[in-house]
Amino acid sequence: MPAQWTGELVGKMHNAGVTGKELAAQLGKNPKYISQVLNGHYEPKKAEREFNAALSAIIEGRQEKED
Template sequence: MPEPWTGRLIGRMHNNKVTLEQLAAHLGWTKSYCSMILNGQRKPRGIREKMEAAVSELIKEKENKTA
């Protein structure tokens, strides 16, 4: 069962046009591994903070490119 934070993170990604591919590449992981985490199949320690930080960085990069 996915945790509530994953739904919020996916919503934030969608609203800011950040893809799963971009997130996986940014973290140096496979798309499959990211998907397993977001679907609640894997729960590594500290993953919420790591993924939220990565999405924030990707959003900031997108904002800087359009500025």
């Protein structure tokens, strides 16, 4: 079963219009790996912090482009 943080992250991704491919590119990881982590198949120790930081960076980058 996926960790609670993954559901929260997917919700934030959806609200911001961020795809798994975009998150994977920001992290420098394979999109399949991202999917496996978000679906609870892998539970890397630092994934929560890394994934949230990457999502924040994508969102901030988009906001800067709008300004």
